[in-house]
Amino acid sequence: MEHIIEKFLENHKLSRAEYLALLEGWENQESARRLAQEAVKIRDHYYGRKIFTRGLIEFTNYCKNNCYYCGIRNGNRNVSRYRLTEEEILECCHIGHGMGHRTFVLQGGEDPWFTDEKVAVIIRRIKAEFPDCAVTLSIGEKSYESYRLFREAGADRYLLRHETADEELYRSLHPAGLSLEKRKQCLYDLKKLGYQVGAGFMVGAPGQTLDHLAQDLVFLQELQPQMAGIGPFIPHHDTKYGSEKAGSIELTLFLLSVMRIMLPAVLLPATTALGTLDPMGREKGFMAGANVVMPNLSPLENRRLYELYDNKIGTRGEDGESMEGLARRAECAGCRLVSERGDAVEL
Numbered sequence: 001m002e003h004i005i006e007k008f009l010e011n012h013k014l015s016r017a018e019y020l021a022l023l024e025g026w027e028n029q030e031s032a033r034r035l036a037q038e039a040v041k042i043r044d045h046y047y048g049r050k051i052f053t054r055g056l057i058e059f060t061n062y063c064k065n066n067c068y069y070c071g072i073r074n075g076n077r078n079v080s081r082y083r084l085t086e087e088e089i090l091e092c093c094h095i096g097h098g099m100g101h102r103t104f105v106l107q108g109g110e111d112p113w114f115t116d117e118k119v120a121v122i123i124r125r126i127k128a129e130f131p132d133c134a135v136t137l138s139i140g141e142k143s144y145e146s147y148r149l150f151r152e153a154g155a156d157r158y159l160l161r162h163e164t165a166d167e168e169l170y171r172s173l174h175p176a177g178l179s180l181e182k183r184k185q186c187l188y189d190l191k192k193l194g195y196q197v198g199a200g201f202m203v204g205a206p207g208q209t210l211d212h213l214a215q216d217l218v219f220l221q222e223l224q225p226q227m228a229g230i231g232p233f234i235p236h237h238d239t240k241y242g243s244e245k246a247g248s249i250e251l252t253l254f255l256l257s258v259m260r261i262m263l264p265a266v267l268l269p270a271t272t273a274l275g276t277l278d279p280m281g282r283e284k285g286f287m288a289g290a291n292v293v294m295p296n297l298s299p300l301e302n303r304r305l306y307e308l309y310d311n312k313i314g315t316r317g318e319d320g321e322s323m324e325g326l327a328r329r330a331e332c333a334g335c336r337l338v339s340e341r342g343d344a345v346e347l
């Protein structure tokens with residue numbers, strides 16, 4: 001174990017079998033501490049003690065997909081569906097800009113009502129009204145041509161978690177018609193088009209083993225994304241995984257540290273899912289090497305309808321979710337919430 005950690009700290013890179021050996025030690029607190037200490041050192045070297053904010057606008061909960069773990073999957077008839085209007089989206093940005101956000105993330109289900117042209121119009125309007133801000137999209141799998149149109153409209157970044165790099169696990173979590181191959185193709189297309197790209201996965205997804213996670217690390221090592229979203233799986237009552245266990249917080253934190261060491265300049269959120277499972281989850285994430293937080297900017301009445309998993313925080317406008325609350329959380333972890341675009345540092 002010791003020897004694998006030393007090798008990893010030296011080379012920032014391991015084989016699948018070695019990653020597996022590293023991950024097998026996740027319950028060893030000494031190892032976790034050692035990795036976190038190094039991860040924080042690396043983060044501080046590239047980004048200082050800054051925590052970047054991303055204002056998240058969940059603009060539609062309509063989705064044509066049916067990912068089995070997700071609360072807003074198409075097959076869930078118990079969700080009342082909503083779409084924000086263009087004006088409402090712009091209003092979210094306006095409020096968010098006033099709060100200090102310099103990145104807006106447009107996230108949604110895969111909703112064909114928002115045609116490429118409609119999305120492009122929204123991107124252009126945000127970029128025209130807030131020229132000092134970055135626009136991040138998180139709207140799923142699209143064609144190369146669509147991604148190109150969005151990029152030309154001004155989109156800077158794209159979040160598309162690969163979910164799992166194992167073919168079989170991918171098939172077990174998604175209906176036929178969705179494939180890992182397509183998912184990966186999208187990520188490579190986005191890179192080619194010059195987006196800052198975010199991939200990632202859930203920790204503790206049903207059926208996931210440590211070897212699956214080792215494969216995720218190998219895939220991310222190859223992809224070299226600028227951002228990585230890693231959060232615990234949390235069951236949603238209206239899915240077939242409703243009574244599964246949630247992912248482990250400690251394993252998630254361990255993986256955040258590993259990710260920071262593997263991709264030193266990666267932008268790494270302390271995810272909402274981490275904050276949902278543990279009231280101190282985000283603080284712990286920062287102490288494990290994360291440097292991004294993504295508070296919700298959607299209108300309050302829509303938030304509870306964008307329920308990817310049970311008890312998602314931020315849906316009631318809780319106090320710890322305000323900018324002041326998040327600034328306190330950052331400080332608690334020895335960091336500082338900043339009002340900047342927070343682009344990825346090029347190595």
Ligand code: SAH
Nearest residue numbers: 069070108109138140161232233234308309
């Ligand atoms: N439709 C977009 C956005 C998906 S929601 C897309 O396909 O990219 C963003 C992320 O939430 C997903 O990538 C998934 O990893 C995560 N998520 C979905 N259901 C979840 C659950 N039950 N627990 C934890 N994370 C979940």
